[in-house]
Amino acid sequence: MEAEGCRYQFRVARLGDAAVGKTSLLRSYVAGAPGAPQPKPEPTVGAECYRRTLQLRAGPRVKLQLWDTAGHKRFSCITRSFYRNVVGVLLVFDSFEHIQDWLQEVMATQGPDKVTFLLVGHNSDLQSTRCVSAQEAEELAASLGMAFVETSVKNNCSVDLAFHALTDAIQQAL
Numbered sequence: 001m002e003a004e005g006c007r008y009q010f011r012v013a014r015l016g017d018a019a020v021g022k023t024s025l026l027r028s029y030v031a032g033a034p035g036a037p038q039p040k041p042e043p044t045v046g047a048e049c050y051r052r053t054l055q056l057r058a059g060p061r062v063k064l065q066l067w068d069t070a071g072h073k074r075f076s077c078i079t080r081s082f083y084r085n086v087v088g089v090l091l092v093f094d095s096f097e098h099i100q101d102w103l104q105e106v107m108a109t110q111g112p113d114k115v116t117f118l119l120v121g122h123n124s125d126l127q128s129t130r131c132v133s134a135q136e137a138e139e140l141a142a143s144l145g146m147a148f149v150e151t152s153v154k155n156n157c158s159v160d161l162a163f164h165a166l167t168d169a170i171q172q173a174l
């Protein structure tokens with residue numbers, strides 16, 4: 001897991017239903033600032049890979065390899081092969097309907113206790129129209145043994161925080 005100049009390199013993916021804001025969240029984090037140019041991914045079939053380095057408050061520098069996998073069924077075999085080696089997953093939702101399906105998708109390839117999840121309530125700027133309250137999401141996250149963060153790309157709210165929280169949790173689980 002060691003990477004040049006960094007103590008760790010973590011492979012991270014994001015999961016969730018279509019159009020929930022997964023790609024926007026990832027690209028916004030990699031771009032680093034609102035209005036910054038869109039990051040260019042490294043070319044890969046069925047997925048896009050981005051990198052960003054961050055410094056954890058507790059000390060170590062970490063390189064993140066961030067995988068934005070295609071949601072289309074055509075790519076599902078390829079997508080699964082990416083889950084196989086991830087150590088962290090952002091589970092992005094706007095309803096709870098498929099949360100268990102997404103968890104099982106990762107567990108099926110990875111086995112339990114190997115992946116650290118973060119539950120992400122995206123589009124927090126639209127919270128008043130969302131069908132899940134922050135409290136319900138907190139409770140679900142606690143019952144699944146993961147942290148919960150609300151994010152918005154539109155309001156640039158907690159985007160960095162979400163990736164830092166996941167990275168912190170991965171490091172603590174090592």
Ligand code: GDP
Binds near residue numbers: 018019022123124151
């Ligand atoms: P994905 O299919 O889950 O990767 O979703 P996308 O990243 O393609 O985003 C789906 C739609 O949600 C796009 O029209 C985005 O502009 C919009 N979107 C993304 N993030 C936000 C956000 O934080 N707030 C709002 N209001 N819309 C967002």
